[in-house]
Amino acid sequence: MEYKELADLIFPNVKDASYYEEKYPERDLKEGAMVTRFAPSPTGFVHMGSLYTSFSAITLARQSGGVVYLRIEDTDQKREVENGVEGIINDFNNLKIYFDEGPTQGGNYGPYIQSERRDIYQSFAKKLLEEGKAYPCFATEEELKNLREMQELNKERIGYYGSWAKYRNLPVEEAINKIKNGEDYIIRLKSPGDFNNKIILDDCIKGKIEMPENDMDIVIIKSDGLPTYHFAHAVDDHLMRTTHVIRGDEWVSSYPIHKQLFEVLGFREPKYAHIAPLTIKEGTTIRKLSKRKDKESAISFYNKIGVPDEVIKLYIATINNSSFEEWYIANPDKTIDDYEFTFDKMPIGGSLFDLDKLMSISKVYFSKLTAQDIYKRTLEYSKEYDQEFYELIKDDSNYLTSLLNIERNIERPRMDIGSYSDVKKEFWYMFDTLFTKVDKPYQDVSYPYDITFIRDYFTKVYNEEDNEEEWFNKVKDFASSVGFAINRKEYKEDPTKFLGNIADFCSIIRVMLTTSNMSPNMYDLLKIYGKDKLLQRLDIFLKDVNN
């Protein structure tokens, strides 16, 4: 009776908890369907870590025929970021990642923003108060600090528990009086636990973990009337009928609190899957990938360098399930959606984030695209990030597309492009505007012999109409006539008999056009560039190199 009076005094105008139990009934889903969620705080943007965790929640729900929803955990008003919620939702939209329920699309289990659920938490807190399972605590910051110091001094476990919990057994009338006097307070759980008891977390990923039972009188409602993470977790995941709580493994150690909360509230406990964090090496130490320190943590980083979102997803799938990569190599025509992700293939410890690996996945990804596709996306990319290149390619899709087609429509396509920005790096020399901008394009080029014969090749031999075989035969004939070996073995036997090998001859042409001795197939490049322009570049080349 006294408890009831106290509860009514603290929360006079909230609905009975049973109201919410009825409002949010058990979901009608088929056997084995998982209900998962992604529950970020509204920091304003999505980063690799959140993408990684949400990926598991989403795929597991989808492939089991279940439901995944987005819940915003904004119970810390001090951490409020302007437009934080919108930012996150926008990022997910841009990545084409969709939730079944959430702040924007709604759903039957909302609201999906915790600050809008205040009354719900208070109803359940009131219920606990009425049952004597929670109590108001009037401890000041000062008192708590002293308590901590005392515990440190005595080498006791630190925290608000057992006999240290000063207000736990405060007579109810006194509590009522204090409240009526306007004293500040918060609501704490009256923990029924014993630290010497053992409980077991049967984690879907990590397996069985034994931990001591919780005996801390943790805060459930803060002085601003909002719940702590722990309390909100229990209430929300119960009411939203979550079956699998998939979250970062920094939460493992608070599991005893959560288990107890579910018990005290009379809720059925969900299954837990604790995901190991993405880590990064800094010098010799390994630490969690930080959204503030690490540039490769931001999705915008990949947008900027032109790595497609799909590649990020592929990379995440690769580290999320150890056998995905092998499967994907064996089934190149399938997509992520065709793969069945399972808990037992998820990493238990942290995974080191590896940008090299991501770029390698990207190259494979690009090699499967069509030239038209790459052109279209490069156009979009350069419009935003490289205006100069955009102007060069926007009105002539054929030119770039034909370049991108070199060695593409074959069984083993080229794998040298890993981002939209690589397109320019790969073909810049094919655009005169870019080429003439370079100060001395051939400054590092020199030959131990006179190369003016190359003019003869272009004026007398080179014919744009030739097919590749004819072209190469003529190259060989000409090279041979000016003193190059056209047979590798012959050249190896006695190099002094020749000016160089056929490869060296080809390299002169290649360097002339590209300034580099690495390039895609030369026959195609020459043909696409065109003979008239080749002669112009030849002039520049001979002038510069002879200097």
Add this chain to the structure above:
RNA sequence: GGCCUGUUGGUGAAGCGGUUAACACGUCGCCCUCUCAAGGCGAUAUUCAUGGGUCCAAGUCCCAUACAGGUCACCA
């Protein structure tokens, strides 16, 4: 400090009591080739942090030690 977790090659990792210790990235050779990318072949862990133990048999189970990470708020 308490509690929890992890430690397999240059890197990410597979492995669940008996395998030549997968696979991928990287690196290095050779082959192919007009170059590069790709591709083919091969080399990169006599050994799974260290020390004990259990067992006919241990990377795999147990115990210690070391190192690394997480967590111990009116933050999530």
